[in-house]
Amino acid sequence: MDRWDRIGRCAAYAAALALTPYLLIKVSWVIGSLLGVAPIGKGFSLGSWVLLNTVTIAMAGTGIALALALVRPWGMRLPGRLVALGAWAGAGFLVSILPYAVLSTLLGASHGDSETGPADDAAAPGWEAALIQFGFVGMGLGLAVALPCYLRRRWPDAFAGRVGEGPRAGLPWAAVTAAVVGVVWLYWAVGGTLGMAHPAERSTDGHLLTGLGAIWALIGATAVWMICRSRPARWPRWLPLALGWLGSGSLVAWSGWKLPATLFITLTHPADVIPPENPALAIPLHLAAVVAGAGMLRTLVAR
Template identity: 60%
Template sequence: MDRWDRAGRIAAYAAALALTPYSLIKVSWVVGSLLGLLPVGTGFGRVEWVVLNSATVGMAGIGIAVALALVRPWGMRIPGAPLAFCAWVGTGFLVPVLPYAVLRSLLGSADGNPRGGSDAGPSMPVWEAALVQIGFVGTGLGLAIALPTYLRRRWPDAFVGRLGDGGEGSQRVPPWMAVVGATVGFVWLYWAVGGTAGVAHRGERDVAWHVLSGVFGLWAFVASAATWAAVRGRPAQVPRWGPMVLGWLGSGSLFAWSGWKLPFTLYLAIARPAGAALPENLVLAAVLHLAAVGSGTAMLGALVRTRLVSPNMAAGVVRTPIAPGG
């Protein structure tokens, strides 16, 4: 076991451990609301609140299982496709928001409220909010280290070669995925810098909303550019692992966060609960999230179809396409 494998082993266990308090907190919210011991979140009925937090409990459980699969021997024996998908979603959720966690701690929130986003409970104490934040950051950092070491063991040729050496995918890949992803990123960045077109409730904007919009907008641009470069093979001679990693993280961010926000946005648009509102126009927000999910999925497909090249490329030896189940 070399130093990279040792680092990945420690990081995987740390990621699983960091997410455990978050899972336990969400279980307590579900049980407490069912027993009438804890209030439900603003704008939610009891059923909606239980369903929402039960879903997050399941997501946390999957995240812990994925982290352990990256280090335990059984993780090398299970089918690669579902593990790769869960890892793609998990890293898409957690790694891209690491800059947000840093910026949020530096800037604080406009109202001094330690809670953040729709994931906050109705009366979350400071220590609970700190555990949630530590869980997200710790799991994101852990996966960022553990996942590459796992990929290195299971698919050692995944990032070999340079752009333009003949290992790219089909040149007929349509450009719409990159255009749509960049368009979504442009809208989010426009809102992040203070743009008001498409904003229905300007008073609902706070520092966290601006920072998150900026972070997601930047990752949308990164995903579009990196995936396009990896598939098209330009600019030439750039190490392939760079665009592949950035495309993986950025496309996962588009899919995971918009896939999570879309049902919540549709619920607000249909139910119109009192006391709950998003800054952006709900119809526009739903369209953007749909576009983000679609483009993120298409980017993943393009990266998966990208052909892998062995170190013996100079000898004309070409490896098989990426196959997460391999």
Template identity: 70%
Template sequence: MERWDRVGRCAGYGAALALSPYLLIKVSWVVGSLLGLAPIGNGFNLAGWVLLNTVTIGMAVIGIILALALVRPWGMRIPGWLVTFCAWTGSGFLVSILPYAVLTTVLDAARGGAANSRGDDSAMPGWEGALIQFSFIGMGLGLALALPAYLRRRWPEAFTARVGDATRATVPWPAGIAAVVGLAWLYWAVGGTLGVAHPAERDTKGYLLTGVGALWALAGAAALWTLARQRRSRVPHHLLQALGWLGSGSLFAWSSWKLPLTLFVALARPTDVTLPENLAVAAVLHLAAIAAGLGMLRSLVGSHPRTPAGTDPTPLRTHEPG
């Protein structure tokens, strides 16, 4: 077993282990709230709080199964589309947010340990917040290392190709949409107010989060555009694939999470929730981001080199571990 594969396997097990505290905390919140032993989050009734945390429990379970699938032999037998979609969405959520986690940690440390400050709207103890952050960062780092190793074992041709090797051009329309969305978010991240209904609601972390999302959208769009040009490039094919993968996953995952919240605020008008952006503008951008992310994924899958007609693809199974 080569060194990169060993690193990937260790990272997969580490990701599953890192996400376990988050799962246990969420289970304790649901059980505790049902038994009246734990507080309900501000702005929620019991049913809403249980539903929200049950959904996140399901996401955590899927994340742990995914991390194990990337390193266990049975993971190579799962349908490729299912592993691809789950890994794409998970990395879009967690790997893309790693720069934000690092920057906010530095900011909190500079403010004298403000990371333990939970605000007035949360009863979460500091140790729980620290464990949740550890789970997210650990899962993100684990995916960042385990996923390429898995993909390299299962589809090695994607890592040996060079830009321009593909036999057909991919239509780069998703790259254009992603670039527009990324530029709009970048405009907001640098302080632009057009399309912002409540500027006073923005804070430093909000600017950072929007900026990180914008940069991933632009990086993914640039990578897809380069792949679609079908010309030789000095940039390695696998690096462009990775940037396109993370950029498209970030667009899809985060906007799929934020769009329902935006629609809920627009329709229910809760008194304790105010989003900075104009809700209609935000909803349109999230819809565009979801469409761009899916279109980019389709184009990225199409950019993999095709097995020549008449060639038996089964030898790839020799890369299956165990």
């Protein structure tokens, strides 16, 4: 077992361990609300509250099983594409959580408020909210490290050598598309108003998440460009491969969730939700991000 194997195994176990308190908290919410000894979330009926948390319990259990599959011997016997795809999507969702949690906490403290902290919900006291945030941060960081190590262990030849040793190919359309999406998101994150229908509705959380999405889109696009153009030649191949996997996963995961949400809001016009972006631009951008992320993954696998 080499150094990267040891690092990946520790990261996978840490990810599973970090998400366990979240799973236990959600189970306690469901049981407590059914017994009438725990509060129901604001705006929820008993049935919708139980359903929502049951779904998140299943998601947390799946995440823990996925993290363990990256390190346990039985994980090597599972279909490699299935494990890699699940971890790719999971890491894509969670890879932005760590810097978001740190930045939102720092900005919230500097402003002397809790705007960027966890929602003030009767069902989530402070210590539970902290454990939930810790679970997402730990899972995201653990998967971001454990996934490339698992892929390297399962397909070592793909990670061997240096960037310049592979054949050079043309600039992939997926990387170009991802770069365009990333530039637009970065423009919005730093305060740009073109394409914004309601700029005043933007929050600190929105700026942070949009900016992190933009950064991962640009990182992923750059990594895929490096792999296809075989430059800089001296770089180890595993580095752009890992960054490309995380960047493409972030594009598909976040925009794959935001696209139907934006469509729903655009069609139903809920009174309490006013998205800052113009849906005529936001919807094509999310669609382009999903297509670009999937195209980048295909390029990485083919290379």
